[in-house]
Amino acid sequence: MNHLSDVSxxxxSPWWRPNPGTCLVIQGGRPLVGTYGVSGAKNAVLPLMVSALLTPRPVVLDNVPAILDVAVLxxxxxxxxxxLTWSTGRTGRALTVCAERIHPRQIDRDLVARMRASVLLLGALLARCGEASLPLPGGDAIGLRGIDFHIAGLxxxxxxxEVNGGLIHATAPYGLCGAEIVLPQPSVGATENLLLAAVLAKGQTIIRNAAREPxxxxxxxxxxxxxxxxxxxxxxVLIIQGGRELAGADYTVxxxxxxxxxxACAAAVTDGEVLLRHAHAELLGTARPAFAAAGVVLEDVRDGxxxxxxxxxxxxxxIQTRPYPGFATDLQSPAMAMLATAAGxxxxxxxxxxxxxRHVDxxxxxxxxxxxxxxxxxxxxxDRLAGARVMATDVRAAAALVLAGLGAKGDTVLDGLDHLDRGYDGMAEKLVACGAVITRDKIG
Structure with a gap:
């Protein structure tokens, strides 16, 4: 991943400030007690931001998380x-995107290399402009996650x-037309990309074996x-009647x-009690009964x-990770950190x-x-983990290691904070408000 100083x-995103320090120091052994505000979803806000490219009208998104991936996109x-205009919305930070005039060839390789979700620009730009040139996207090193399904559908x-020299170049010389597409696997990214393209394509598009994530x-x-x-x-099965001119919208992430x-896993590991404000437990799918079986109690209340x-x-x-409503792969590493101190x-x-x-080591x-x-x-x-110096290798591994540090004996030093900042809006600060002792440091 490129360092933040490479590109301003x-x-x-004038709100973005690279957090001071190069590591987190987490003092373990303190129960989490208090209220933790769950932010807008990282995996939802990024495609929503890209959807604004499909219309010349303003799209207003509320509850936008202050994370590095949002700043990059x-x-x-x-x-x-x-x-782009930033403001205070009904439920948090709001972003207004007006794409009245866009230029599909002006895409920065360094920025695209930072995040996998940048591939969604492909479908949106093809649909709106008839062409797109995009460097192969980057993001977490957690697997191949090829874009073959995206390209085949388009x-x-x-x-x-065409894909040459690390660059994807796509054109739609006669415009995009509806098609029936069967995804070999229910890929979230491919479903989103094809959905973005299909809403402006001429005619009907049917996406079969589509991913069903919330x-x-x-x-x-x-x-x-x-x-x-x-x-x-x-x-x-998603059926899209394309070719309609899209208006703006005001939408909450x-x-x-x-x-x-x-x-929730962190509350259980530390034997605390946390109100997860704004959260909805039904969004967990089968992870909810899995957590219950492991001893994590989730109680629905009015505020979360x-x-x-x-x-x-x-x-x-x-646990076996599966596409939604199965156990989310993004919850696998936090669950492992919790189960590391479970009986049996x-x-x-x-x-x-x-x-x-990669977080196992x-x-x-x-x-x-x-x-x-x-x-x-x-x-x-x-019985208990012991504090150590550890390195985050991806967004979810970073969160899992924070969780492990909270329940461990002694201090845990977490390096690789760019990963944590990519996906979580002020996680450390919100945990501190619940009684955790976490500081940012520059330990060499």
């Missing part, structure tokens, strides 16, 4: 010619796509508010279900969800990304008893 992000949109809609529902609902005709929202699940540990304590369970044994099988066990440094055989991590619970 302040022009498009804001800069990308601005460089494409969109006007080609089925009439796009001509963030896709959020995108489809916003597009519908803008005037798109989409049926099957929330199912694995859904709460982050991954942040909810992560902090209360999370605490069961009086019987934490116990090992078996757990088996965690990762079916989505082939390199999503870091948890081992803290005393976790974890053995990886193929795609399954076998976890034997220990």
């Amino acid at each position: 992000l302040l022009g498009a 804001s800069n990308l949109l601005q460089r494409l010619g969109a006007d 080609r089925a809609m009439g796009a001509e796509v 963030e896709i529902t959020d995108l489809a609902q916003c597009l519908t508010m803008m005037g798109a005709a989409i049926t099957g929202i929330g199912s694995d 859904m709460p982050d279900r991954i942040e909810l699940g992560t902090i 969800v209360i999370a605490r540990r069961s009086p019987a304590g934490l116990t090992g369970i078996d 044994a757990s088996a965690i099988t990762e079916t989505i990304f082939e390199q999503r066990f 870091e948890l081992r440094k803290m005393g976790a008893d974890i053995t990886v055989l193929g795609t399954t991590a076998h976890v034997r619970g220990v």
Whole structure:
């Protein structure tokens, strides 16, 4: 990942400030007690921001999280010619994007290399402008996550796509046309990209084996508010009647279900009690009963969800990551950090990304008893983890290591803070408000 100083992000996101310090120092052994405000969802806000490119009218997004990925995408949109205005919304930070005039060739390689979601620009720019040139996107090193499904779907809609020298160049010389597309796997990114392209394409598009994640529902609902005709929202078959001129919209980003699940695990690990404000437990899908089986109590209340540990304590369970409503891959690493100190044994099988066990070695440094055989991590619970110096390797691993540090004996020093800042809006500060002792430092 490029260092923040490589490209200034302040022009498009004046609220962004690279946090001081190079690491987090987490003092373990303190129960979390208090209220934790769950932010707008990282995985929802990014495609919602890209959707603003489909119309010359202003799109207002409320509850936008102050995270690095939003700052990077804001800069990308601005460089494409969109006007961005930040304000205070009903439920938090609000962003108005007006893409009256956009220039599809002006895409910065350094910015695109920072985030996987930049690939969504491909479908939106093809639909709006008839062409797009995009460097291969970057993001977390958690697996191949190829864009073959994206490209095949766009080609089925009439796009001509070439990939050479790390650059994707796509044109739609006759405009995009509706098509019936069957995804080989329910890819979230491909479903979003094809949905963005289809709403402006001529005719009907059917996306079969579409991903069903709540963030896709959020995108489809916003597009519908803008005037798109989409049926099957929330199912694995999306039918889009394209070719409609889209208007603007005023839309509130859904709460982050991954942040909810992560902090619920942290409350259980520290034997505390946290009100997760603005959260909705039903968004967890099958992760909710899985957490309950492990000893994480989630109580729905008017203001959100209360999370605490069961009086019987934490116990090992078996988990297999699956597309929604299955157990989210983004919750796999936080769940592993929690189960590292649960009674008994757990088996965690990762079916989505082939390199999503990179946090295992870091948890081992803290005393976790974890053995990886193929795609399954076998976890034997220990009484307690011990603080150590660890390195975040991706967004979700960063959160998992914070969680582990909160429950450990002694101090944990977490390096790789860019990963944490990419996906979580002030996580450390919000945890401190719940009683955690966390500081940012420059330990060499």
